[in-house]
Amino acid sequence: MRKPSSRIGTIYGIGLGPGSADLMSVRADKLIKSSSFIAFFRKAGRLGHARKIVSEILPKNVKEYAMEYPITTEISLSDPRYKKIMSSFYDECCQHLRSVINRGEDVCVLCEGDPFFYGSFMHIYERLRFEAPIEVVPAITGMSAAWTATGLPITWGDNILTILPGTLSKKELVDKISSTDAAVIMKVGQNLDKIREAIALTERKSDAFIVEFAAMSNQSVCKLVEYKKEVAPYFSIIILHGRAK
Numbered sequence: 001m002r003k004p005s006s007r008i009g010t011i012y013g014i015g016l017g018p019g020s021a022d023l024m025s026v027r028a029d030k031l032i033k034s035s036s037f038i039a040f041f042r043k044a045g046r047l048g049h050a051r052k053i054v055s056e057i058l059p060k061n062v063k064e065y066a067m068e069y070p071i072t073t074e075i076s077l078s079d080p081r082y083k084k085i086m087s088s089f090y091d092e093c094c095q096h097l098r099s100v101i102n103r104g105e106d107v108c109v110l111c112e113g114d115p116f117f118y119g120s121f122m123h124i125y126e127r128l129r130f131e132a133p134i135e136v137v138p139a140i141t142g143m144s145a146a147w148t149a150t151g152l153p154i155t156w157g158d159n160i161l162t163i164l165p166g167t168l169s170k171k172e173l174v175d176k177i178s179s180t181d182a183a184v185i186m187k188v189g190q191n192l193d194k195i196r197e198a199i200a201l202t203e204r205k206s207d208a209f210i211v212e213f214a215a216m217s218n219q220s221v222c223k224l225v226e227y228k229k230e231v232a233p234y235f236s237i238i239i240l241h242g243r244a245k
């Protein structure tokens, strides 16, 4: 990786995979091990999941910039204040990253899973891609680790796979699940009850699995009908497998 100089640095959006450090790509591993400046998103007061994944491989004197979300679930996504607060937060993050690359230093932005798959990094990318050198390193997604954890294949032959955020309305969930062979439902958390009801309405209740913390040390896999919690952890995914026809 380039040393600080008069040249502008590069921003690397680095996908780290779903949680286990050995599921990271060789390219991601090399970039992290030679980094001098890392940036990562986290909830205030937490270490940050992406930061945790690289704990063992970070160079000693690496500089760190924690981008702490000003809000997470305190304000609903549909509230206009949400967009405004988050937008000025991402603007601030970009301002800081600009100042780092303008002094010639490269920045590794750590991303859980794949950066271009529902990742916060995309807000940085969209703001800076026409003014700064940015490279993105793809990675294994959380959903891939989740269906692997169930021990069953997700799609066969010409099965259609639909990826759904659990934030959709119950009706949208029912409609989409009814018209697909396999489904992955992300962002389960506080949407669990609604998702349960939607799956029950499609009569696929007994097929569904919920995977918490896929590919992490505390991974757990459970049939949805046997899952007793009312709210699932942030890192949870519901899987409906496709079937061989």
Ligand SMILES: C[S@@+](CC[C@H](N)C(=O)[O-])C[C@H]1O[C@@H](n2cnc3c(N)ncnc32)[C@H](O)[C@@H]1O
Pocket (backbone or CB within 6 Å): 018, 019, 112, 113, 114, 115, 117, 118, 119, 120, 140, 141, 142, 143, 145, 146, 185, 186, 187, 188, 211, 212, 213, 214, 215, 216, 234, 235, 236, 237
């Ligand atoms: C903002 S999205 C980020 C997705 C990520 N970029 C990826 O490639 O998987 C966060 C959601 O992804 C899901 N997720 C990501 N990684 C996970 C994991 N290792 N185990 C379970 N769920 C995961 C959860 O549903 C979580 O609410």
